[in-house]
Amino acid sequence: MQRSLSMGLTSLLPLKLPSRMETHLWYIRPDEVKCASLLKHYSQLLSPTEKDRVLQMRGDELKKNALLARTLVRTTIARYQTNSEVDPRSLMFKKNKYGKPEVDWQNYNNCNNPPLHFNISHTDSLIACGVTVHVPVGIDVENKERKIKHDVLAFAERFYSADEVKFLSTILDPEVQRKEFIKLWTLKEAYVKALGKGFSAAPFNTFTIQSKVGTEGCYNLCKTSEMTISSLEKTEKCYEEWRFALLELADSHYGAICTEDDQAGGGAISIDIDTEESIYSVISSSHLSPSCRWSYEGDYPKNHPFRRR
Amino acid sequence: MAARGALLRYLRVNVNPTIQNRRERALPFTAILRRFSEEVRGSFLDKSEVTDRVLSVVKNFQKVDPSKVSPKSHFQNDLGLDSLDTVEVVMALEEEFGFEIPDTDADKIHSINLAVDFIASHPQAK
Numbered sequence: 393m394q395r396s397l398s399m400g401l402t403s404l405l406p407l408k409l410p411s412r413m414e415t416h417l418w419y420i421r422p423d424e425v426k427c428a429s430l431l432k433h434y435s436q437l438l439s440p441t442e443k444d445r446v447l448q449m450r451g452d453e454l455k456k457n458a459l460l461a462r463t464l465v466r467t468t469i470a471r472y473q474t475n476s477e478v479d480p481r482s483l484m485f486k487k488n489k490y491g492k493p494e495v496d497w498q499n500y501n502n503c504n505n506p507p508l509h510f511n512i513s514h515t516d517s518l519i520a521c522g523v524t525v526h527v528p529v530g531i532d533v534e535n536k537e538r539k540i541k542h543d544v545l546a547f548a549e550r551f552y553s554a555d556e557v558k559f560l561s562t563i564l565d566p567e568v569q570r571k572e573f574i575k576l577w578t579l580k581e582a583y584v585k586a587l588g589k590g591f592s593a594a595p596f597n598t599f600t601i602q603s604k605v606g607t608e609g610c611y612n613l614c615k616t617s618e619m620t621i622s623s624l625e626k627t628e629k630c631y632e633e634w635r636f637a638l639l640e641l642a643d644s645h646y647g648a649i650c651t652e653d654d655q656a657g658g659g660a661i662s663i664d665i666d667t668e669e670s671i672y673s674v675i676s677s678s679h680l681s682p683s684c685r686w687s688y689e690g691d692y693p694k695n696h697p698f699r700r701r
Numbered sequence: 702m703a704a705r706g707a708l709l710r711y712l713r714v715n716v717n718p719t720i721q722n723r724r725e726r727a728l729p730f731t732a733i734l735r736r737f738s739e740e741v742r743g744s745f746l747d748k749s750e751v752t753d754r755v756l757s758v759v760k761n762f763q764k765v766d767p768s769k770v771s772p773k774s775h776f777q778n779d780l781g782l783d784s785l786d787t788v789e790v791v792m793a794l795e796e797e798f799g800f801e802i803p804d805t806d807a808d809k810i811h812s813i814n815l816a817v818d819f820i821a822s823h824p825q826a827k
Contacts, residue, residue, distance in 0.1 A: 449779075450769060450779045450780075451781065453781070454778070454781050515783060516781065516783075534785070538785070540785070542789060542793075551788065551792075577785060581784060590808055591784075591804065591807075592804045592805040592807075592808040595804045
């Protein structure tokens, strides 16, 4: 029997908007989504263009991950609409002039729309979506165990800043060095994505992200600029308005978040870890075929946002 | 293959019409040197050679399924590479062709075709 999609949508659990100082991070692990009819439901949420793009990906895994990424974005944003229910299918997206995706609110009544910003990141084993209000956000996730083809220091010397190379070269244990390299990668990517002007607008070797002394998981952004007057001394300018946090997701991934603190509030960033759980399904499992429901409900965790304040 | 290409470049002989030759004899030595270096700067790699070499660099990536690699392959959509992988591909191409690819250009290299076009039009590529 064909289930109507509208029945499924009434079970979209609404979400309270993040506060100005919060980022909500939602993630999904593709290997945990096995049900074919659920994936079919999800594909019905996509726009025709998105469906085409999913189909263009070569290989079932790539298709599935692309599908899950769009589903995560659409359902997450739809759930933040406080006034009336928003059909995830009706959301429209556009790109800024540098290609960064944003929500296109043109079809909605302006005063009711929260100024939501979002950013997604995918690895083949985890897809994450970060949401903020009023300020741009950048997210990047990487598998903790990720190995790179090149030597870590050689790669860093080519792409990272001199201070970051210095920091990495002081780490003697190659495994710890590799992990710090990956963490730095996610932080740097998150910054570039938050800026939203493309990789070349902020070349990786023009800025340094370093750990804030005495904190766990809090970082600072500093840029080197050359004084062109008399001395060619390089000065470091630290930018308080970009805030970073680095998290461990599902024990397997690093996730970096970068947001703009437009009020330059400064102060310590506290990371509040509630329970880390992934967003599984926003369509009630009662709308799945019985065989699917069984295998599904067995692993079904409750939805829970992962907050950074 | 690379040696053959290098040798051919070294042995390349310009065929000039006789009128120009007469003019050349009248030029001072430094002007002749300048013309010779322009020719060296203007030498580009053959596109099919570049394609072969780019394909083999990409196929060498452990993450990549060599059977999926074709000249039209898009790094993200066809080969499942993410941003870190793409940067590694760029670095491997720099090592293969012996020149540094500027960030603004690297940003645009999303597929094998784009890599080939860029490298084949870059006189510094070896």
